[in-house]
Amino acid sequence: MDSKRLEKVNKLILKELGEIFQTELRPAVPSLMITVTHVNVTSDLSYAKVYLSIFGVDDKKKVVEEVGQNSKAIRGLLGNRIRHQIRVIPELRFYEDDSLDYIENIDNLLHQ
Numbered sequence: 001m002d003s004k005r006l007e008k009v010n011k012l013i014l015k016e017l018g019e020i021f022q023t024e025l026r027p028a029v030p031s032l033m034i035t036v037t038h039v040n041v042t043s044d045l046s047y048a049k050v051y052l053s054i055f056g057v058d059d060k061k062k063v064v065e066e067v068g069q070n071s072k073a074i075r076g077l078l079g080n081r082i083r084h085q086i087r088v089i090p091e092l093r094f095y096e097d098d099s100l101d102y103i104e105n106i107d108n109l110l111h112q
Helices: 003-024 060-069 071-082 099-111
Strands: 031-041 046-055 091-094
Touching: 003 031, 003 046, 031 071, 046 060, 060 071, 060 091, 071 091
Parallel strands: 046 091
Antiparallel strands: 031 046
16 A cells, blocks of 8 residues: 555544544543544554543553543544545554653753
8 A cells, every 4th residue: 555645544543533532532521631643554454553642640551541442432433534535444552652751751851
C-alpha cells in the first residue's frame, strides 16, 4: 500500500479520534483531558496504534486501560464518522504517550 495513503489514513483517524475524545467522551469526566498525539496504522489497515496524552489525573495507566476496555465503542463512533472514506475500520489499540512528561523532566533538570 502506498505510504502517502497510510499517512492520510493516520491523519484522518487522528483528527476524528481527537474530536471524539473532546466532544463525545469529555462530558463523562470533565476534569480529564485526553489528547490523541499520534496514530500508526498497519499497512493492511487492520490495527491502529493510538497514542494518548492524558492531563488532569495522576494514574494515567489506569485511564489508558479504561479507554482500551471501551475500544469497541470508540471504534464504532469512529466508524460512523469515517465509513464513507475507509472501507475497513482498524481495530484500535491505545498506548500512553509519555513524551511530554519526558520533556518536562528534562526541562526541570536543566533549570536546577
